[in-house]
Amino acid sequence: MNQVEVCFSPLLFEEFAKPNSIVVVVDVFRATSAIVTALHYGAKSFIPVSTIEEARELGKQGFLAGGERNGEVVEGFEFGNSPFSYMNDRIKGREIALTTTNGTRAINIAAKSADTVLIGSFLNLQALADYIQEQGKDVVVFCSGWKNRFNMEDSLFAGALTNLLLTSGKFKSDCDSANASSLVYRTGRKNLMSFLESCSHRKRLGHLNLEKDVEYCLQRDITDVIPVLKDGKLVRLN
Structure with a gap:
């Protein structure tokens, strides 16, 4: 029988990394929720990058570019990590470079050792669980946390997925x-x-008047889109 494990912090991921497992990266507020939403609305792919400079450089090369730090859009970027900013026709068929405080960093950490990296959120929870159940592999739910610290929202998602599995x-x-x-x-x-x-x-997002983002990100099962990392890009799972 396959195992499900949960990693609460990027600092701990080395202890959980193992070959042939599925790693589900989650950043409920808001990176992974935004990625799921954008692919649902027709974006072609995301390139997760760890630094603002990388995202800016890709923007110069013709990619759409998103940058977020500490809950706010980085100056000079059109997009941050609010799901609502990706609900428009402009993103359809486009590739988006994205850097965020926590989520894209966790994705890139997972990519170094995991055979399969999937993106999780409450928005695609059931579809994700259904897919994983058919793969016959161990699973690690990788919580992005907040600047290497435990956070509650990612842990809630980890618990929801663990329960389903x-x-x-x-x-x-x-x-x-x-x-x-x-x-x-x-x-x-x-x-x-x-x-x-x-x-x-x-509370942090509330102070930034982003309570609607919080409400949206906690909705369950509004899409069956499952992003998967392939060749450095997050695309819809076929």
Whole structure:
């Protein structure tokens, strides 16, 4: 039976990395939610980069470019990591270079060792779980966190995905962080907005008048789009 594990911080990922496993990277607020949304609305691909300079350089080469730091759009960029900014015709068929505070960094860390990197969010949770159940591989849910620290929203997603995989009967977990995240999700799942009221990043986004982003990112199963990393680009899974 395959294992599901949860990594709470990029600093810990080396302890979880192993060949032939699926790594699901999540940054609920907001990078992975934005990536899922943009591909749903017709974007061709994302190139996740770790630095602002890399994103700017790709922008000069004709890519659309997004940059976010500390919840705000980086000066000089048209896009940040708000899902709403990608809900338009301009992105259709386009490749987008994106750098964010946490999510794109985690994606690039995972890419160094994982055979398969998928992008997770509450928006595509069930589709993601259904796909993973058919692959016959161990799974690591990689929480991007906040600047290497634990955060609650990514851990809630990790718990939601862990629950779905365990109840499928195809997975088990001997991982304390997976079991802890599952417990946290079962505690808060009836009202995620309320459960996250004291969450640091929800407060941070609230101070930036981005509460609508928070509400959107906590919606479940509004798309079946699953982004997968191929040759350095995030594209829709066939």
